[in-house]
Structure formats: C-alpha cells, structure tokens
Amino acid sequence: MQVRNGLSAHLSSIVSASSPAPSGVLPGGAGVTPEQLYDLVQNLPLIAAWAAGAALVLLVVAVTLRLSAPRVYWFTLGWLLLAARMRLTWRRLALNADISAIDRPVAGLFDDPRAARSRAAVPLIPVLWQIRPRAFGVTASIGMHSGQTPEAFIKAAEAMAHAWGVHAVRITPGRRGSVDLTVLRNDPLTGTGAHEDRDALAEAGRAPVAADLLAEIGRREDGQTWVIDLSTFPHWLITGATQSGKSTLINAAVAQWATRPIALVGIDCKGGMELAPHASRLSALACDRTEAADVLTGLLDEAQDRMRLCREHRVRNIWQLPDAVRPVPIVVIVDELAELYLIADRSEKEVTQRATANLLRLGQLGAALGIHLIVAGQRVGSDLGSGVTALRAQLAGRICLRVNDDETALMTFGDLHPDAVDAVQAISPHDQGVAITTADVGGWIRARSTYQDPADLDAAVAETAPLTPRLPRLDH
Numbered sequence: 001m002q003v004r005n006g007l008s009a010h011l012s013s014i015v016s017a018s019s020p021a022p023s024g025v026l027p028g029g030a031g032v033t034p035e036q037l038y039d040l041v042q043n044l045p046l047i048a049a050w051a052a053g054a055a056l057v058l059l060v061v062a063v064t065l066r067l068s069a070p071r072v073y074w075f076t077l078g079w080l081l082l083a084a085r086m087r088l089t090w091r092r093l094a095l096n097a098d099i100s101a102i103d104r105p106v107a108g109l110f111d112d113p114r115a116a117r118s119r120a121a122v123p124l125i126p127v128l129w130q131i132r133p134r135a136f137g138v139t140a141s142i143g144m145h146s147g148q149t150p151e152a153f154i155k156a157a158e159a160m161a162h163a164w165g166v167h168a169v170r171i172t173p174g175r176r177g178s179v180d181l182t183v184l185r186n187d188p189l190t191g192t193g194a195h196e197d198r199d200a201l202a203e204a205g206r207a208p209v210a211a212d213l214l215a216e217i218g219r220r221e222d223g224q225t226w227v228i229d230l231s232t233f234p235h236w237l238i239t240g241a242t243q244s245g246k247s248t249l250i251n252a253a254v255a256q257w258a259t260r261p262i263a264l265v266g267i268d269c270k271g272g273m274e275l276a277p278h279a280s281r282l283s284a285l286a287c288d289r290t291e292a293a294d295v296l297t298g299l300l301d302e303a304q305d306r307m308r309l310c311r312e313h314r315v316r317n318i319w320q321l322p323d324a325v326r327p328v329p330i331v332v333i334v335d336e337l338a339e340l341y342l343i344a345d346r347s348e349k350e351v352t353q354r355a356t357a358n359l360l361r362l363g364q365l366g367a368a369l370g371i372h373l374i375v376a377g378q379r380v381g382s383d384l385g386s387g388v389t390a391l392r393a394q395l396a397g398r399i400c401l402r403v404n405d406d407e408t409a410l411m412t413f414g415d416l417h418p419d420a421v422d423a424v425q426a427i428s429p430h431d432q433g434v435a436i437t438t439a440d441v442g443g444w445i446r447a448r449s450t451y452q453d454p455a456d457l458d459a460a461v462a463e464t465a466p467l468t469p470r471l472p473r474l475d476h
C-alpha cells in the first residue's frame with residue numbers, strides 16, 4: 001500500500017511538472033521538488049520491477065507469437081528487430097567489408113596544398129535507408145558516395161548476411177547513386193516453410209516417413225550421424241579408388257533399405273560380383289551391359305506407369321498418392337559406372353547408348369516417381385563421354401572417398417564445391433572409409449563410414465529376402 005501511494009505521488013508529480021513551479025523547486029527550472037525527487041528514488045525498485053515484468057510479458061508474447069503466428073510476429077516485431085540490428089551494425093560493417101568511401105582532403109583554390117595533405121582522410125559511411133518489411137524479409141536502399149560502384153556492395157553481400165543473421169542478401173543496382181537491398185530472412189525453398197509442407201503432408205499420411213529413405217552410414221566430423229537421405233538428395237554419385245571403402249559404405253546403406261518396403265535393383269557390369277551377395281533381396285540384377293540396358297528400359301517403363309498413375313490422381317509425385325495405390329520406392333545401385341559407358345567395339349554402341357540414355361532419363365524423372373539412383377565408380381572422368389557430365393548434373397548427393405586421380409575428385413565435386421576438391425586430395429590411403437560428402441548445411445563435410453564386417457552385412461541383407469517387392473516391368 002505504501003508503495004502504491006509512492007507511485008501515485010510520483011505520477012501526480014509528473015502531472016504537476018507542467019504546472020507553475022512551486023517554491024523550493026530544484027535549480028534549472030525542471031519543475032521537480034526535492035520531495036518528488038526523493039519519492040522517485042524511493043520508487044526506483046518498483047519501477048524497475050514493473051519494467052522487468054513488462055519486458056518479460058513482451059518476451060513471452062513475442063515468442064508465442066513467433067511460434068503460433070510467425071507472419072503476424074514478423075510484421076509487428078520481427079522486422080523491427082532486424083531493422084534495428086541492421087542500423088546498429090551498419091557503421092562497423094561498412095568499415096570492415098570495404099564499402100565505406102574515403103573523404104580525401106583536396107586543396108581548395110586558396111589553400112596551401114601541404115596543409116590539405118596533412119589533414120586526415122575521413123571514412124564516409126554509405127547511407128542505409130528505406131528499410132521496409134516484406135513477407136520474405138526486408139528491402140532497403142543504400143546511398144553510395146561518389147566514386148563507389150555497386151560491385152563493392154555485391155561482394156559484401158555475404159558479410160551483410162552474416163552480420164544480420166539472415167539467409168541471404170541480394171544487391172541490385174538501383175537508381176543512379178544507390179543500390180537496392182533484398183534481405184531474405186529464411187531460405188524460402190528449404191526453410192521452415194518447406195518443413196511445414198512436409199509435416200503437413202506427413203500428417204495427411206501422404207509423405208514418406210523420412211526414415212524410410214534415410215540410411216545411417218557413419219559419423220561426420222561435426223559429430224553428427226552421416227546419412228544418405230534420398231528424400232533430401234534423391235540421387236547420389238559415390239566415387240572412390242579400389243580399397244577406399246566404397247562397397248562397405250554402399251552395403252551399409254543397402255542393409256538398412258533392405259529391411260523396409262523398398263525395391264532394390266542392382267546393375268553391376270563387372271559380372272555382378274559386387275552385388276551378387278544381395279541377389280536374393282534384389283528385385284532385378286543386371287550383370288553385363290546388355291542386361292543393364294534391358295533393366296534400365298524396364299525401369300523407364302515403370303517410371304512411365306508411375307507418371308500415368310500420378311496424372312490420373314492429379315498429383316505431382318508418388319508421395320501424394322493414396323496409400324493403397326502408391327508404388328514402392330526403388331533404389332537402383334549402379335556399381336562401376338565406367339563399365340556402362342566404355343565401348344570396346346562398335347557392336348556395343350547401340351546397347352551402350354540405350355543403357356546410358358535410359359539411366360540419364362531416370363535421373364531426370366526418377367525423384368518425383370520414387371526411383372532413386374546410387375551410382376558408384378572408381379574413376380569417373382570426361383573421357384567417358386558427355387553423357388557422364390549430363391548424368392552427374394542429376395546426382396546432387398556426392399560422396400568422394402580416396403581417389404587415385406585428380407579428375408575423379410574434380411568430377412565429383414568440381415562443379416558444386418570446388419573447395420572440396422582439395423579436401424578429397426588430402427585423404428590418405430590409410431584413411432579407408434573416410435570421405436568428403438555433400439552436407440545439407442555448408443555444402444560439404446568430412447565423414448567416416450562405420451566399418452561393418454562384409455559377411456555380417458551380407459547375412460543381414462539375405463535375411464530380408466522375403467521382403468523383396470516384385471516389379472513386373474523387370475520380369476523377363
């Protein structure tokens with residue numbers, strides 16, 4: 001009660017501050033008597049408690065809003081916080097990222113040139129203005145100083161994204177003397193929105209359980225489990241010299257997919273030796289190029305059947321089909337890619353062309369139709385023909401174990417992550433099972449497969465033979 005009286009006295013003091021100052025006011029004409037000041041000091045703990053309480057309530061409201069209504073949160077508070085961060089960091093960012101201009105002293109007509117030279121050069125910070133909220137983030141403009149060009153700002157875009165904790169900053173030249181900023185707070189393609197879509201589909205029972213297509217194969221150097229997740233990267237290229245640990249890694253993944261309702265198809269043009277131990281769990285196994293061409297033709301027919309089914313149900317991929325009609329996913333393992341592409345004599349030309357064209361077509365169509373490619377090779381180079389480069393473009397997931405030639409390292413990572421090529425070349429022959437692999441964040445990472453006895457893996461796969469789905473299109 002005493003506290004309340006104190007606060008009301010303080011409030012009335014504020015009201016009375018606008019009225020003529022009574023006798024005994026503090027010097028300076030602030031209109032605050034020593035009694036009022038005493039009251040104010042007395043009530044400081046209460047005012048602090050109120051402020052802390054209000055801040056806490058605001059925080060709870062903000063967090064709740066952010067979780068339950070992200071859009072409302074963004075347009076009320078989120079963008080203001082981002083704008084404040086942009087303004088607070090702008091000066092330091094401009095200096096560190098080399099986007100400030102220098103005001104060099106110039107001698108005037110009547111100045112002494114030596115005196116002008118002795119004056120210190122002053123950095124000129126470009127003007128950040130017109131920060132406006134948008135659904136994807138904010139837009140803003142930067143007013144450049146004379147002598148500045150948009151290129152310097154384009155180079156600094158990544159530094160801006162880091163300083164402001166956003167997904168990306170895009171810079172476009174604006175009106176003369178300015179550049180326009182588009183600040184994307186999340187990756188609109190893979191951010192929370194995409195996960196929400198997937199969650200919604202999963203709830204409706206129309207999305208694959210992510211774990212169905214995900215195989216755990218080892219550990220990454222950031223401590224996370226190394227996985228091949230076909231729902232993130234539908235097709236994979238795996239390269240590695242002999243004895244680098246390729247088969248161990250692929251077999252570990254196969255042993256997990258084999259326990260699930262997934263069809264496995266093998267293409268092993270070296271006589272089927274590598275995949276032979278899994279034969280009882282494979283829906284089809286091709287052991288030479290002619291068989292490979294036939295199996296791939298069958299898979300393409302299967303892809304066309306699935307396309308027709310999707311069309312009939314007016315959906316864009318098999319995961320949106322009703323459970324009752326949804327076909328099983330198919331994982332096609334191609335061991336030793338070069339065997340499929342290299343032609344020994346002209347008589348093999350037609351069959352090779354058929355096989356490689358079908359493989360490429362599957363890479364282009366397969367992801368939405370639940371047909372996934374795991375393509376492995378000791379050596380993958382441009383000498384295999386332009387078809388290999390076209391196929392590589394479809395294989396977004398990459399794993400490169402130790403290789404014996406630079407070109408294979410370049411073929412595996414040179415197009416997507418040139419900086420990963422050096423990391424591949426640093427893998428020593430003693431590092432069996434160590435690889436550079438595609439990562440969802442950061443592009444690539446070092447990882448090591450978990451070594452499992454091949455005999456154990458073969459036995460585990462053999463036990464799953466009764467689960468083998470039949471693919472009528474591959475029955476010959």
Ligand SMILES: Nc1ncnc2c1ncn2[C@@H]1O[C@H](COP(=O)(O)OP(=O)(O)OP(=O)(O)O)[C@@H](O)[C@H]1O
Pocket residue numbers: 240241242243244245246247248249378432433434448449450451
């Ligand atoms: N993750 C691992 N940790 C430790 N050693 C491993 C690992 N993976 C493989 N190795 C070792 O490397 C040897 C070769 O592995 P693997 O057969 O998988 O290689 P590969 O690349 O398939 O060789 P090839 O092409 O000749 O068949 C294995 O016998 C094993 O001793």
